[in-house]
Amino acid sequence: MRGQFLPLALVRPNREVSLMAVTGGQGLRRRLNDMGLSKGVKFKVIHASAVGPCIISLGNSRLVLGRGMAQKILVKEE
Amino acid sequence: MSKRLTIALAGNPNSGKTTVFNSLTGSRQHVGNYPGVTVEKKEGNLNYKGYEITVIDLPGTYSLTAYSIDEIVTRNFVVEEKPDVVIDVIDASNLERNLYLATQFMELEVPLVLAFNMFDVAEKQGLAVDKKRLSELLGCPIVFTVATKKTGITELLEEAIKLKEGPVILKKVRLDYGREMEEEIKKIGDILTEDRVLTQKYASRWLAVKLLESDSEVIKKAKASLHAGRVLEQTEKSINHLKNIFGDNPEAVIAERRYGLISGACSEAAQRTYELRHTTSDKIDKVLVNRVLGLPIFLGLAWLLFRFVFGFSQPLMRWIEIGQAWLQQLAGSFLPEGSVIQSLVVNGVIGGVGSVLVFVPVIFLLFLVMAILEDSGYMARVAFIMDRFMHKLGLHGRSSIPMLLGFGCTLPAIMAARTIDDQKDRLVTILVNPFMSCGAKLPFYALFIAAFFPGRMAGNILFSLYMLGIIVAIIMAKLFRRYLFRGPANPFVMELPPYRMPTLKGLLIHMWERGVVYLKKAGTVIFIGCVLVWFLSNFPWDPQRSMQNSYAGKIGRAIAPVFKPLGFNDWRLSVGLIGGFIGKEIVVGTLGTLHSVDQAGNGATSLREVLQNQTQADGSKMYTPLVAYAAMVFVLLYIPCIAVIGVIKKETNSWRWPLFTVFYTTAVAWIVALIVYQGGRLLGLG
Numbered sequence: 001m002r003g004q005f006l007p008l009a010l011v012r013p014n015r016e017v018s019l020m021a022v023t024g025g026q027g028l029r030r031r032l033n034d035m036g037l038s039k040g041v042k043f044k045v046i047h048a049s050a051v052g053p054c055i056i057s058l059g060n061s062r063l064v065l066g067r068g069m070a071q072k073i074l075v076k077e078e
Numbered sequence: 079m080s081k082r083l084t085i086a087l088a089g090n091p092n093s094g095k096t097t098v099f100n101s102l103t104g105s106r107q108h109v110g111n112y113p114g115v116t117v118e119k120k121e122g123n124l125n126y127k128g129y130e131i132t133v134i135d136l137p138g139t140y141s142l143t144a145y146s147i148d149e150i151v152t153r154n155f156v157v158e159e160k161p162d163v164v165i166d167v168i169d170a171s172n173l174e175r176n177l178y179l180a181t182q183f184m185e186l187e188v189p190l191v192l193a194f195n196m197f198d199v200a201e202k203q204g205l206a207v208d209k210k211r212l213s214e215l216l217g218c219p220i221v222f223t224v225a226t227k228k229t230g231i232t233e234l235l236e237e238a239i240k241l242k243e244g245p246v247i248l249k250k251v252r253l254d255y256g257r258e259m260e261e262e263i264k265k266i267g268d269i270l271t272e273d274r275v276l277t278q279k280y281a282s283r284w285l286a287v288k289l290l291e292s293d294s295e296v297i298k299k300a301k302a303s304l305h306a307g308r309v310l311e312q313t314e315k316s317i318n319h320l321k322n323i324f325g326d327n328p329e330a331v332i333a334e335r336r337y338g339l340i341s342g343a344c345s346e347a348a349q350r351t352y353e354l355r356h357t358t359s360d361k362i363d364k365v366l367v368n369r370v371l372g373l374p375i376f377l378g379l380a381w382l383l384f385r386f387v388f389g390f391s392q393p394l395m396r397w398i399e400i401g402q403a404w405l406q407q408l409a410g411s412f413l414p415e416g417s418v419i420q421s422l423v424v425n426g427v428i429g430g431v432g433s434v435l436v437f438v439p440v441i442f443l444l445f446l447v448m449a450i451l452e453d454s455g456y457m458a459r460v461a462f463i464m465d466r467f468m469h470k471l472g473l474h475g476r477s478s479i480p481m482l483l484g485f486g487c488t489l490p491a492i493m494a495a496r497t498i499d500d501q502k503d504r505l506v507t508i509l510v511n512p513f514m515s516c517g518a519k520l521p522f523y524a525l526f527i528a529a530f531f532p533g534r535m536a537g538n539i540l541f542s543l544y545m546l547g548i549i550v551a552i553i554m555a556k557l558f559r560r561y562l563f564r565g566p567a568n569p570f571v572m573e574l575p576p577y578r579m580p581t582l583k584g585l586l587i588h589m590w591e592r593g594v595v596y597l598k599k600a601g602t603v604i605f606i607g608c609v610l611v612w613f614l615s616n617f618p619w620d621p622q623r624s625m626q627n628s629y630a631g632k633i634g635r636a637i638a639p640v641f642k643p644l645g646f647n648d649w650r651l652s653v654g655l656i657g658g659f660i661g662k663e664i665v666v667g668t669l670g671t672l673h674s675v676d677q678a679g680n681g682a683t684s685l686r687e688v689l690q691n692q693t694q695a696d697g698s699k700m701y702t703p704l705v706a707y708a709a710m711v712f713v714l715l716y717i718p719c720i721a722v723i724g725v726i727k728k729e730t731n732s733w734r735w736p737l738f739t740v741f742y743t744t745a746v747a748w749i750v751a752l753i754v755y756q757g758g759r760l761l762g763l764g
Contacts, residue, residue, distance in 0.1 A: 026292065026327070027145070033333045034141035035571055036175035046360070047367065052466040053475075055367070055574065060171045060203075062359070064462050066570025067469055 006077070008054060009070035011045045017075035018042050024072040032073070035063060042078065083129045085238055086156060088183070089167030090176050091138035092575040094195040097225035098167050099135040100587050102234070107591060118496070120591070126235050134161065140175075142182040144295040147501050153295075156188055157280060163238040167193045170200035170207075170222070173348060174340050180216065181253060181336040185284050189241040190218040193234055197222040205350045212347035217251030226581060255287075255335050258323050262316035263287060269312055273303045289313045290320070291329040359576040363459070372463045380482055383451075387443045388486050388517070394439035402432035421616055430608030437489060437721060442593045444483065444490040448497070449588035451479075453580035457497060458572060465570070471552050472559040474500065474570050477507040481551070484514030485544075488722045492729055493592065502563040505735065506555050508726060512718035512743055513551040515544050518662035522713050525666050529686040530706040539707070543714050550715060550746060607720035611660050630656055644712065644748065645705040645755040647694055655712070661719045704763050708755040716747035 005020050019041050022029045032038070036058055046062065047055040054070045056063050065073070087102075089095040099107075103122025120135040136155060137148035144150055156164060164183055168176040173194075183190050194200070194207065213220045219237045223230030255263065266286035271277050276285070276299065288296035290313065300309045320328040365371060406424045413420035451457040457479070465475030476498040483491035491511050498504040523540055531539045615630040634653030641652055654668040669685065692700040701709075717740055726736040 026329075029327075030141075030143055030291075030329065031145060031571055033330070034143065034145070034178065035573075036178065036337075038333055038337060039330070046363075047369075053462055053570070055363075055462070059174060061175070062363075062574035062576075064458070064465075064570070064572045064574055066474070066572075067465060069570070 004076070005074040007071050008045065008056075008065070008073040008075050009048055011048050011075060011077065013045055013047060015045050016042060016078040017045060018078060019073065020076050021074045022072060023074065024069070028069065028072065037063075037073075080125070080128055080130045083131045083163070083238065083242055084159075084161040085131060085133045086136055086159075086161035086164045087133055087167060088136045088152060088156075088164055088179065089138060089193075089195075090140055090169065090172075090179060090573075092573050093138070093167045093169040093172075093176060094225050095138055095167040096135065097584060098165075098193060098195060098223065098231070098234075099133060100584060101225045101228050101231045102133050107587075126232075127239065129239060131235070131238075139179065141179060142186070143291065144293050146499065148499065150295060153186075156183070156186060161188075162242045163189045163191060165191045165193055165234060165238065167195050167223075167225075170194040170197045170205060171203060173200075173205075173344055174337070177216075177340045177344075178336060180218075181339060184217065184251060185253060185287060187250070187281055187284070191234060191237045191241065192216065192218055192220045193223045193230070194220055195223045195225055197230075198224045198227075200350075203350065205348065208347040212343060213248060215251070215343035215347060217248055219248065251339075253336065253339055255332060258320065259290075259328065259331065259335075262290065262320060262328075266290070266309065266312050266316060269305055269308050270300075270303070273305055276300075276303050287332065290316060291332055292317070292327075359455075359574075362577055363574075366456070367459050367462055372459075376460055376463050380479075383447050384482070384486060387440060387447055391439035391443050395436050398432065398436050398439070402428060402435075418616075418619055422612070425616070426609045426612035429612065430605045437487070438593070438597070440487055441490050441493070442589055444494070445589040445592045446585060448479075448494055449585045450580055452497065453578065453584055453588070455575040455577045458574050461572060462574070471555045473506060473555060474498070474503050476500075477503060480507050480511060481514060484511045484516065486517055488512050488514070488516045488718055489725050492722065492725050495729070496592075502559075505730065506558045506563060508729060509558060509735065509739060509742075510551040510554045512722060512739065513547045513554065513715060515547045515714055516662070518719065519713055521663050521666045523710055525669075525686060525689070526706045526710050529689045530701065530703040539710075543710055546711065546750075547714055550750065554746070601724075607724065608660060611657070611720075615657070640748075643756070644708050644751045645702075646709060646712075647705075648692070648700055651709065655716070658713065659717055659720055661721070662713065665713060704755060704758040707758070708751045711754050712747045712751040714747075715750055716744050718743060 008017070011017055019037055019039060021039070022032060037043075041058070043059075044057040045054065046057050048070060051067065053067050054065045056065065085102075087095055087099055089098075099120065099122065103124050106124065107120060107122040118137075122133045122135070124131050124133070134155070136152045139146070139149045139152050142149055142153045144153075155161070166180045166183055168180065177192075180190065180192055197205075207220075207222075209220050209222070219240070221230050221233045221237055223234065225231070254260065263283060263286045266289055267282040270282040270285050280299075285296055285300070289300060289309070297310075300306060300313070303309060317328055320331065324331050366375060406428050409428060410420055410424045413423060448457075451460070460478060461475035463475065464478035468475050468478055468481075471477070477495070479497065480491045480495040483494055488511055491514070492508050495504050495507045495511070498507060523543060527536050527539050611630070613629075614633070615628045617629055618627070631653055634656055635649050637656075638646075638649045638652045641647075641655075646652070650669055654665040657668040658665040666685075669689075689701055694700050723736045723740060726739055727733060730736070
């Protein structure tokens with residue numbers, strides 16, 4: 001599995017990942033960008049779920065990503 | 079005349095912006111709205127070194143795109159009102175991300191001061207900043223602040239005054255987007271400069287960058303320009319050209335450059351050793367947002383707070399009522415018995431003021447609790463915990479608190495909807511909130527259930543009413559989402575701030591400013607409404623005070639046929655329902671008066687018997703259990719009280735939504751009660 005893109009929703013907690021792509025629309029991409037989630041950025045998954053929201057640790061902050069968004073964010077496990 | 083200085087305060091949510099605002103202005107604040115939108119506008123004043131300084135607290139934003147109404151408001155304010163100085167409050171523990179907003183103020187070319195807030199926390203984590211060097215790299219002065227301890231606040235003012243008085247010492251930094259991008263920016267910018275009207279207000283370079291970012295608001299502005307065709311044509315050409323070069327949207331490249339500038343500057347002038355400040359927070363979160371424990375803990379806590387707010391406010395409300403009754407008696411004894419003036423003062427004015435004041439304890443206590451939840455950081459967790467459930471209602475987790483509060487009192491619940499930052503979600507939450515059965519409807523249920531559903535049925539009937547309210551709210555929320563507030567749901571991305579101990583001063587300020595808004599704005603509407611209803615129920619003047627012949631009585635009789643299909647054959651009920659517009663608890667009182675029940679005695683019990691035995695002309699019972707149930711359904715769903723209408727007016731900043739609420743809730747109530755009654759008859763229940 002190492003090196004492959006997978007949706008954030010499938011990552012197990014406490015894994016470090018890099019953001020590789022966002023499959024959503026422009027609005028979502030822009031929003032994520034504003035929050036510091038740009039391509040290549042590394043973060044840690046704290047709480048992931050396919051149906052509910054996720055929590056990630058980015059730099060020094062914790063972000064909640066709404067339901068469904070975790071399906072649209074493709075990451076690579078480090 | 080003293081000199082004037084306006085400072086706009088900007089910053090990310092959770093950067094401590096509000097604390098900086100409070101430290102700057104103390105209690106000299108007032109809250110209003112930005113024209114035409116529901117975004118709150120907070121202003122405060124202070125005097126410093128001969129300057130009369132006005133500080134405007136802009137909404138917390140991450141960026142200045144046209145993503146949300148908050149961002150548009152912030153941007154428009156800075157561009158159109160041209161404050162003398164913008165102070166961007168930055169969470170020092172989170173420099174890189176917070177500076178992203180700063181780069182956008184730099185693009186707007188506004189006089190900018192950066193406040194690196196909560197610097198003590200960041201220092202503890204090993205952050206070391208070369209202030210002089212970083213100021214040079216970013217082209218604006220930096221002040222280290224700890225707003226909770228008032229550190230750095232005067233220094234902020236000093237820097238602001240320096241910027242106002244000039245000469246500017248620091249060289250402005252212009253963000254370089256790279257050769258290819260700059261070429262396109264120049265091409266678009268050149269066409270834009272031909273439109274003097276537009277570029278007088280906005281820097282042409284900024285407009286060009288925003289066009290390349292496909293900013294919807296700026297595109298709208300460009301379309302209104304004299305050279306709209308050429309501008310848009312060039313923009314499209316440039317975007318396609320850049321897409322070919324970078325293999326990505328120009329806006330992604332632009333964002334990358336901004337982050338590039340930031341990380342370049344930070345790596346040169348800010349060192350840090352990572353030591354996450356969230357360790358304690360994460361430990362608490364292990365329990366509070368736990369998959370299994372999170373929801374029960376939240377519901378338990380909500381229940382406790384609910385009990386606290388409504389429990390503590392009840393005795394206070396009773397005192398206000400006692401005080402009101404005493405005042406009414408006093409005023410009544412001074413004024414001529416049975417005169418118009420006596421009735422106006424006693425029932426109209428004092429009664430009207432009383433119905434405004436009686437909500438004060440519950441509202442202030444509620445806002446205190448809300449402030450604790452928000453300032454401690456738990457509110458953001460609630461949104462997370464409830465998100466999955468609220469999604470089924472077509473809403474986000476943020477709506478859960480207002481919906482729960484609705485079971486106590488709709489009025490503070492609607493005010494609590496302010497914490498929802500998505501405007502569509504907020505409106506839907508406000509519009510469906512009246513269906514959450516509030517406490518004032520209980521006396522009516524109590525009367526009718528006691529009269530027609532004795533014994534073990536009682537609890538189930540009451541429960542079914544609450545459930546019906548929730549179901550109607552869900553259906554209406556879905557309908558509104560689909561037809562009224564269409565468009566994709568905004569992506570729900572939110573920061574979880576670390577848990578913090580709220581400060582007493584912060585809590586009191588938050589409670590006070592929101593409570594005062596209620597008193598000032600909603601209070602006037604409620605008061606006028608009460609006097610109006612007093613007029614309707616007392617005129618044409620009749621010293622005997624029989625409401626039967628008043629305008630309200632006449633209206634009641636006139637609209638009685640409307641209720642016929644619902645099975646209500648009692649004109650007194652129609653009058654009572656009209657009276658319920660002041661407050662739902664009034665319906666029972668009006669019914670009692672009109673049925674001329676001996677109020678001195680055990681009012682409710684005797685009224686119960688009267689209702690049970692009331693017959694129609696043909697000898698059949700006026701109220702059957704089915705009719706009673708339909709009546710309760712109608713009371714549950716129909717028009718919220720006038721106080722709620724006043725608050726909806728205040729909160730949405732227009733008459734459109736309160737009027738809409740009046741009509742749609744009544745229509746829903748009529749239809750559902752009709753289904754209940756006619757359906758029940760078909761099933762042979764009545």
